[in-house]
Amino acid sequence: MKMKLYEEGDRSRAVCHHCKQLVGTTFARRTVPFSDGHGEVKNILAGVCNICDHVVTVPAQSTPAIREARQKEVKPIEAQLPAIYLDVLDLAAYQVDSASSTEFRKVLMTLYLHRFALGEYPRAWLLSAHRSALERFGEHRGIARRRLSMKVTPRIAEDLKMLMAETALSQTEVIKSVIYQIQSDIIESHKPALMKELGTLSVIYA
Ligand SMILES: [Zn+2]
Structure with missing residues (x-):
């Protein structure tokens, strides 16, 4: 044009x-x-x-x-998650690029939140990831928790709000579901095209 x-x-x-x-x-x-x-x-x-x-x-x-x-107007997103979810994110980031920093967690999360919000990843996946996450990572009383804290752009904060409204899940539950989907795509399936794409992102952002 x-x-x-x-x-x-x-x-x-x-x-x-x-x-x-x-x-x-x-x-x-x-x-x-x-x-x-x-x-x-x-x-x-x-x-x-x-x-x-x-x-x-x-x-x-x-x-x-x-x-x-x-x-530049950043919005904080915070969630107290069973520690295993942070481990999943860190392992996924490590699998993409063993030199990536924890900053790459945010890149992974925002990419997935945005794709779910756009409908590029179907809403049904998010709900099924939520069910699988609860089955796989049971939450007994006294389970160790860690805090996920990210500063995101207003656009990503809006994506998250929209997903919460459309799935009727809380912010914490949406985040857990997204992390479960990352676990499934990166750690379990190791989808080649996705790994290639994420590898490029890690060089640029983390
Ligand atoms: Zn005028």
Whole structure:
């Protein structure tokens, strides 16, 4: 797809919601607040209304900077899990790349959460992983627990919320189910295409 590179001072036309009409715009560097009022992105190129000076358009070249600023607002996700689940994640990370750090746990978790949320991995898998997890890793009283703590982007936090709503599982139970699926795909099945993909991710992220 061919896209135009805009520079400061370029002119265009767009509908201004403030002026409620088609207006002339001029591209300029602006600090733009997010629509929900939380945070802002500094010095991006934006199309500014020639009449009221409000930002009315943001060209394609500015969207990665907006996304980056957005992603910096991290959300903590925490769960107290039977210790075996952390062992599963660590072993899976080790199997992908024996040099990977615990940071790679997060890469695995976020990849799976996102794929489940997109429906790329069917919802039925998550529910069946949940049943299998409870059968396989029984939780008797006094079982040792460890805390999984990750900082994720707002998008992944949304993915997790959506999965909780759609499966009626708690956050902890969704996380256990995802870890069980990772166990099944990586430790048990060692799916070749997936292992290759994860190997590349580990070089980039962990
Ligand atoms: Zn205007």
